[in-house]
Amino acid sequence: MNIKEASQITDVPASTIRYYEKENIIPAVDRNESGVRDFDDHAIRRISFAKKMRDAGMEISTLKQYINLFDNVEDSEDEQLALLVEQKRLMEEKRDKMQEAIDHLAHKIENFDTHMLRIEDELRSMKANKKERL
Amino acid sequence: MNIKEASQITDVPASTIRYYEKENIIPAVDRNESGVRDFDDHAIRRISFAKKMRDAGMEISTLKQYINLFDNVEDSEDEQLALLVEQKRLMEEKRDKMQEAIDHLAHKIENFDTHMLRIEDELRSMKANKKERL
DNA sequence: ATAATACTTAAAGCTAACTTTAAGGCAAGA
DNA sequence: TCTTGCCTTAAAGTTAGCTTTAAGTATTAT
Incomplete structure (x- = not known):
């Protein structure tokens, strides 16, 4: 593909x-004889x-960290798990x-109606104030 | 303050x-005699x-739109409500x-354990492949 | 065979949303 | 009075995350 x-x-x-690909967020994609990328299921x-x-x-940058960690399988599993857990926590925080x-x-x-009335009130009093000052 | x-x-x-303030995302803040900003509750x-x-x-840019709409009270209420509703929808989409x-x-x-085993398997087969090729 | 459309790269360009810098003013404490 | 620590502005600089461009190669359709 x-x-x-x-x-x-x-x-x-x-x-x-x-x-x-250049940033190593996805692995280097296979190429055909003429150097054109050929995507497989894994790449997708x-x-x-x-x-x-x-x-x-x-x-x-986080995505890169995550992927590098998993690509160097020698890295501690604890570290990988910790990254997953931490990212999940951050996302939950953001979702909240x-x-x-x-x-x-x-x-x-x-409360849109009420809100509008309040704004219109404010406007009226601002206009009144303006007249007073003249 | x-x-x-x-x-x-x-x-x-x-x-x-x-x-x-410069971008009009918040209203112009009051200043004292020497031009220093003095924040009140509303500003906060x-x-x-x-x-x-x-x-x-x-x-x-959306925040600015929203605020300009509300600052020019002459603008249609429908438009203001529509903006609120649309933004809520977008946020819900993002949250999902x-x-x-x-x-x-x-x-x-x-599934971290399983996942790790799968990765290690892959690694082993990659190494085996490499040796074969030598 | 030629034209249109794909693909490739490296490098420059762009946008959003700040952040930093430079140059200066004011007010209080030692 | 001098130093410290606030404040001010305009303008330049920064970062992330793409996107576009330029120049060239390859494949496909007519």
Whole structure:
């Protein structure tokens, strides 16, 4: 499979796939005789994993760490597990912050009428003030 | 309250507060006779709101849109409500993506032993392959 | 055979969101 | 009075994460 197909399947731009390969976020992809990339299932899965983590806000540098750790299998398993656990914790923290913001917006939406009246009141009093000052 | 205190209370760097003011993400802050900013409750609330939305991944440009809409009260209420609803939807979408990634990591953590064995297997077969080729 | 479309690389360019720097002003304490 | 530690601005610098460009090669369709 060439890079265009890989891009369509994973919904990651070809330029980004090349960039990910250069940055070692995905392993070096196989090439045919003329140097053209040939993506297999494994490659596709690695791209999809990278996308999923990026979409969830994991930084490139962390993703790289994670992958290097797993590529050097000699590294301590504890360290690998710890990284997984830590990243999960960070993501949960971020998810909770998002939930807070969602709740905040939901509240504003619910009280929209009241909210609008308050703003209009403020505006009226501002205009009154302006006239007084003239 | 000066910018340092405001920064401590909101946990937003002073430089960022100045930047937010310049970009109209928060309203122009009051100044004393010598031009030094004097933050009141309202200002603090606006900074905290901006922080909350930024932490949840809302872009500066969207935040600006949102605020401009509310500052020009003449703008259609429908438009304002629509923006709120749309932003809430986007955030929920993002939150769900995060949840997926969290689940993915949770799965890896749970099956860590198995996962490690598989990796070690792969490594062994790679090494075997290498020897064959010599 | 030629045109259109793919692919390749390295390097430069871009955008968002700050952050730092430089150069100076004010106010309080030793 | 001098030093310390705030404050101010405008402008330049930084970082992440791509994206675009330029220049060339290969494959496919007509």
